[in-house]
Amino acid sequence: MIGVFAFYLFSFVLLMSALFVISARNPVYSVLFLILAFFNAAGLFVLLGAEFVAMILVIVYVGAVAVLFLFVVMMLDINFSELRKGAMQYVPLGLVLGGVLLAELITLYRAWPPAAMNEGGALDVAEKIDNTKALGNILYTDYVFPFQVSGLILLVAMIGAIVLTLRVRPGVLRQVVGSQVSRKASDILKIERVSRGKGVDHV
Amino acid sequence: MNWLMLSPVKPELFLVCVGLILLMVGALRGKSSVGFILSAVLTSFVVAGGFLCLTSGDTPLDTLGGMVAADGFSVWMRFLILGGLFASTLLSVGWLRDNQVVKFEIPLLYLLSGVGMLFMVSSTNLLSLYVSLELSSLCLYVLAAINRDQLRSTEAGLKYFILGALSSGLLLFGISLVYGFTATLSYAEIGAILSQMTLPAGAMVGMVFILAGLVFKISAVPFHMWTPDVYEGAPTPVTALFAIVPKVAAFGLIIRLLTGPFASLHEQASQILIFVALASSVLGAFAGLAQNNFKRLIAYSSIANMGYALLGLLAGTPEGVASVILYLTVYMIMTAGVFAVLMGVKRDGHSIETISDFAGLVKKCPVKAYCLTGLLFSMSGLPPLAGFFAKLFVFQAAVAGGFFTVAVIGVLASVVASYYYLRVIKVMLFDAPEGDFDKDCSFSRRFVMLVSVAFILLFTFVPNYLLDHAQVAAGTLFP
Numbered sequence: 001m002i003g004v005f006a007f008y009l010f011s012f013v014l015l016m017s018a019l020f021v022i023s024a025r026n027p028v029y030s031v032l033f034l035i036l037a038f039f040n041a042a043g044l045f046v047l048l049g050a051e052f053v054a055m056i057l058v059i060v061y062v063g064a065v066a067v068l069f070l071f072v073v074m075m076l077d078i079n080f081s082e083l084r085k086g087a088m089q090y091v092p093l094g095l096v097l098g099g100v101l102l103a104e105l106i107t108l109y110r111a112w113p114p115a116a117m118n119e120g121g122a123l124d125v126a127e128k129i130d131n132t133k134a135l136g137n138i139l140y141t142d143y144v145f146p147f148q149v150s151g152l153i154l155l156v157a158m159i160g161a162i163v164l165t166l167r168v169r170p171g172v173l174r175q176v177v178g179s180q181v182s183r184k185a186s187d188i189l190k191i192e193r194v195s196r197g198k199g200v201d202h203v
Numbered sequence: 204m205n206w207l208m209l210s211p212v213k214p215e216l217f218l219v220c221v222g223l224i225l226l227m228v229g230a231l232r233g234k235s236s237v238g239f240i241l242s243a244v245l246t247s248f249v250v251a252g253g254f255l256c257l258t259s260g261d262t263p264l265d266t267l268g269g270m271v272a273a274d275g276f277s278v279w280m281r282f283l284i285l286g287g288l289f290a291s292t293l294l295s296v297g298w299l300r301d302n303q304v305v306k307f308e309i310p311l312l313y314l315l316s317g318v319g320m321l322f323m324v325s326s327t328n329l330l331s332l333y334v335s336l337e338l339s340s341l342c343l344y345v346l347a348a349i350n351r352d353q354l355r356s357t358e359a360g361l362k363y364f365i366l367g368a369l370s371s372g373l374l375l376f377g378i379s380l381v382y383g384f385t386a387t388l389s390y391a392e393i394g395a396i397l398s399q400m401t402l403p404a405g406a407m408v409g410m411v412f413i414l415a416g417l418v419f420k421i422s423a424v425p426f427h428m429w430t431p432d433v434y435e436g437a438p439t440p441v442t443a444l445f446a447i448v449p450k451v452a453a454f455g456l457i458i459r460l461l462t463g464p465f466a467s468l469h470e471q472a473s474q475i476l477i478f479v480a481l482a483s484s485v486l487g488a489f490a491g492l493a494q495n496n497f498k499r500l501i502a503y504s505s506i507a508n509m510g511y512a513l514l515g516l517l518a519g520t521p522e523g524v525a526s527v528i529l530y531l532t533v534y535m536i537m538t539a540g541v542f543a544v545l546m547g548v549k550r551d552g553h554s555i556e557t558i559s560d561f562a563g564l565v566k567k568c569p570v571k572a573y574c575l576t577g578l579l580f581s582m583s584g585l586p587p588l589a590g591f592f593a594k595l596f597v598f599q600a601a602v603a604g605g606f607f608t609v610a611v612i613g614v615l616a617s618v619v620a621s622y623y624y625l626r627v628i629k630v631m632l633f634d635a636p637e638g639d640f641d642k643d644c645s646f647s648r649r650f651v652m653l654v655s656v657a658f659i660l661l662f663t664f665v666p667n668y669l670l671d672h673a674q675v676a677a678g679t680l681f682p
Binding site: 142143145153159 | 267271306308311318319330331333337341348349351360380383404405
């Protein structure tokens, strides 16, 4: 009973906040609603017994992606109401595309094989060990190859980002920790005995 | 199935380790290490080829949880890819020196994209297919834009990246559909399930999307639009890499998919193949006629060539597959030779790009001019040269499969295409020179050029030798 109630609560808030994401006037509000939508989706995953996916959703999407969005929205000076002008003229096109996708979904659903294919698999495993363990068990055994190659892909992404954007500019002041630490007082400080009434004339 | 047996993937493992070590060397030593890294990468390609020679493909082996297979086909294709990588790295040596592009990442990206391509041709699982495809493509996007201060290079990189991401999306959508309807990602299991179904509509839609994503990678019509712009915009050695290697790898993927999981859908797949093959060979032939830039011309020529190669797959027989892998071998070697000549012909320190700049090349550098003549004759399919036999075998396979009309249209398109090869030859041999060409003394370019010319000349004496080996390699795909 409480599960059903939670499901409807999460789904309702999810749909509502998704609606506000696209209808809010202020883009910062949009991003905040997006974060709310992610939290509710995570709640739905918990209800499904997929707690690992729920936590990953919160950590990755809320913790990294949405915050990044927020930074970009706040730092770029874009007039969003200007951008939104004339968006309504694309409604017919959007409806047509949506209709086509819906028709495809319905066709696929009708061609779906009977439930016999879903026997075995995830459920009986989930009862014995928890999610994270189950994922870890296959990630480092059966799927070790895609896992490792994904690591290489991330490495290539990093190399690419660095090689395409890093510029060495001459004349930029940089902090050199080594020379800062090895600096002695005698290099920069000069102690003068100042006679009364004369002051210092060579600085 | 062996879960963790590393001997079939020794070349790839070796290359990855070398790549990671060289990355550290480059990061610590900076620009002074470019020469060392280049030669180390070249050597490691040779060593990886040596490892591959030790691997026998006679007994097909599954490893890494059934994600990767080492059979005769994958050994042949991996050998081809390593050769192409070696040639394109060798070609870029002189270019990097001449153009003062000192980035140690370039050879490393060659190497990592090579690892991706090596895995591509031996992957036997839709998941490993996708990750290895992405590994190689991501390196290629970066390489296309590597000359980031030039507008054309960045444009090429961006265009390739966006369209490539789109094609990856199509591919993933197709994979998800196939997974949804068969509940497995492994090629063997998909093949078994699909052969039992009478008309698997969903999986068929999935196959169409997967093919669309892969057709982009081999730049066949209707997903060819990026090719001329990327070829023109990217730095010439990178263009050489694009033209030589990734297509072979993507073709390997297509062959493996069509003979493995989708073998029972061959009838439906061949309808798509007929359209793609004919459209590519006709468009490549006619659009190439209007080109003045040599790199764009090569781009259209590659579109047409992919069309001819696809014809060999129509029949779905071991002979057809053998003819296709032979075609890819010959095409790769010819293209490497053409790029070796193109990069060596310079005026005032710049590589020339338009066809009219080749005027009178024969008077100044006769060796290069005659080599290019031979290579272009071979590309257009003139009899005693290797290109003729490659085309002959492919068309023969199509005719043997009963695709007579399709083969005839392909031959006619190839006749049209020979016009633009002949035009380059005419400009080179008979037109008056417009100015002096620079002296080029790069040993690496001359080496690639001479090896390639020697191959196309000598192939005619032993055409069946390679074909027999190709047939053995292709036979491992048909248990």
